[in-house]
Amino acid sequence: MAKYLLLKHYRGAPEPVNNVPMDQWTPDEISAHMQFMADFAGRLEKSGEFVDGQALAPEGTFVRYDGEGRPPVTDGPFAETKDLIAGWFIIDVDTYERAVELAGELSAAPGKGGEPLHEWLELRPLLSLPSNTGE
Amino acid sequence: MNEALIRGLTPGVLGVLVRRGADFAAAEDAVQEALIEAVRVWPERTPADPKGWLVTVAWRKFLDAARSETARRRREEADEPPPGPVPQTDDTLQLYFLCAHPSLSPSSAVALTLRAVGGLTTRQIARAYLVPEATMAQRISRAKRTVSDVRLDQPGDVATVLRVLYLVFNEGYSGDVDLAAEAIRLTRQLAAVIDHPEVTGLLALMLLHHARRASRTAPDGSLVPLAAQDRGRWDTSAIAEGVGILQAALARDRLGEFQAQAAIAALHADARTAAETDWVQIVEWYDELLRFTDSAVVRLNRAVAVGEADGARAGLAALAALDESLPRYAAVSAYLHERDGDPAKAAELYVEAARKASDLAERDYLTRQAARLRTEYPR
Numbered sequence: 001m002a003k004y005l006l007l008k009h010y011r012g013a014p015e016p017v018n019n020v021p022m023d024q025w026t027p028d029e030i031s032a033h034m035q036f037m038a039d040f041a042g043r044l045e046k047s048g049e050f051v052d053g054q055a056l057a058p059e060g061t062f063v064r065y066d067g068e069g070r071p072p073v074t075d076g077p078f079a080e081t082k083d084l085i086a087g088w089f090i091i092d093v094d095t096y097e098r099a100v101e102l103a104g105e106l107s108a109a110p111g112k113g114g115e116p117l118h119e120w121l122e123l124r125p126l127l128s129l130p131s132n133t134g135e
Numbered sequence: 136m137n138e139a140l141i142r143g144l145t146p147g148v149l150g151v152l153v154r155r156g157a158d159f160a161a162a163e164d165a166v167q168e169a170l171i172e173a174v175r176v177w178p179e180r181t182p183a184d185p186k187g188w189l190v191t192v193a194w195r196k197f198l199d200a201a202r203s204e205t206a207r208r209r210r211e212e213a214d215e216p217p218p219g220p221v222p223q224t225d226d227t228l229q230l231y232f233l234c235a236h237p238s239l240s241p242s243s244a245v246a247l248t249l250r251a252v253g254g255l256t257t258r259q260i261a262r263a264y265l266v267p268e269a270t271m272a273q274r275i276s277r278a279k280r281t282v283s284d285v286r287l288d289q290p291g292d293v294a295t296v297l298r299v300l301y302l303v304f305n306e307g308y309s310g311d312v313d314l315a316a317e318a319i320r321l322t323r324q325l326a327a328v329i330d331h332p333e334v335t336g337l338l339a340l341m342l343l344h345h346a347r348r349a350s351r352t353a354p355d356g357s358l359v360p361l362a363a364q365d366r367g368r369w370d371t372s373a374i375a376e377g378v379g380i381l382q383a384a385l386a387r388d389r390l391g392e393f394q395a396q397a398a399i400a401a402l403h404a405d406a407r408t409a410a411e412t413d414w415v416q417i418v419e420w421y422d423e424l425l426r427f428t429d430s431a432v433v434r435l436n437r438a439v440a441v442g443e444a445d446g447a448r449a450g451l452a453a454l455a456a457l458d459e460s461l462p463r464y465a466a467v468s469a470y471l472h473e474r475d476g477d478p479a480k481a482a483e484l485y486v487e488a489a490r491k492a493s494d495l496a497e498r499d500y501l502t503r504q505a506a507r508l509r510t511e512y513p514r
Contacts (some may be wrong), residue, residue, distance in 0.1 A: 001237045021483070022502055022506070023505040023509060026506055026507075027503045027506050029506075030355070030499065030502060030503050030506055031355060031503070034355065034357070034499055043398065055498075057490075057492075057493070059490065059491070062186075069218075089169055
């Protein structure tokens, strides 16, 4: 088994085919999209491949250490940030091919007009712990 | 006997152990083990005296643990455990005070209350708050260490206990335990051991909110706002109980924050349709509430009520006095602008509000509102 991160971007990924922002869909199209996402997570749970799924708020803060006895420096949010993560699924699957298959399914989530988004999702393997027989 | 009833015996049993001289942390562990055994064994054979059974088993667990601990210490340092504090007043009440002690952070107080007073297992609490079980176990044991020097006979502040119970009611997520129901059970149990109108005020508030729960979400999990809820699905017996409790509390003439909030909830519950809501009285109650808590969130909610009572313009005027960075400011502004006949501005504000939303259902709701306006009023 191997774990993969399925990363969804607000910005930073190549543009999806069906590229209309959600606030310009109809309420029913939004509902259909939400239902698709919930069903996808439900299917992963049933198949025993679900690990985690989270959504992120679009605005964040950058923070760094500023020296002994000083409060951390904060900066942002940066409206111009190129890469903006919207959320993720973590899946635990047998093969890379299965991970690609699932990412493909998720990318078909319906958008404007009920048509698939064809959204680009980033698939990244989680580095695993050393195995007990790996020496 | 169901699990909630078993758990209802928790504070009493823990109180007995502490009174017998067990220190709080060890006694609490022993009671947990006894509860787990009760959940396992009682469905087969319920004892005639459930509390007595739990005391016996918990005390045995405590002695076993103390014995192995003493043996360990003897091997290591030959040190005797200090005698535990002996409570003089009601055990249950003192446990509430201890678990909500001001030295604890809110999340620690919540976790400790659910375990030591509520009798939930660490796993159940972890699931309810969506954190790993090991994390919750650490939080609870640190909390126990923090309060280990607090004497159980010191009087506590009931306001801190109420804040913790309200947090439990508000912020429980999922898992196999209904935390809102658990918060109601714990507040009811508290109301039985202390005579205080704010305790019953909080109980009324919880009952009135809980009564609307089934109608608050659609089958697909999306939010249904108050005005659009199917009032036929409200739990009328919970509303009747909440209103009764609130009236008794108000009659004491010692108004407080929770009673004022409950009064607002009661006015909503009282309206057969959204249009029949007595917004003028609701605004008055918000003014009362502001005497106890000068909170920006209350002022924001008040602006919504003003918008309903005196028109969207008046609501926007009330809103103008508030800080735009407040959570939900954009959502309230969007709502009032739509009512004021400006759907384009409202849609823009709903998009902004969705971007700032702190929970998923709320974000989806606000996005849908923007989409609805843009579909109804295409540019």
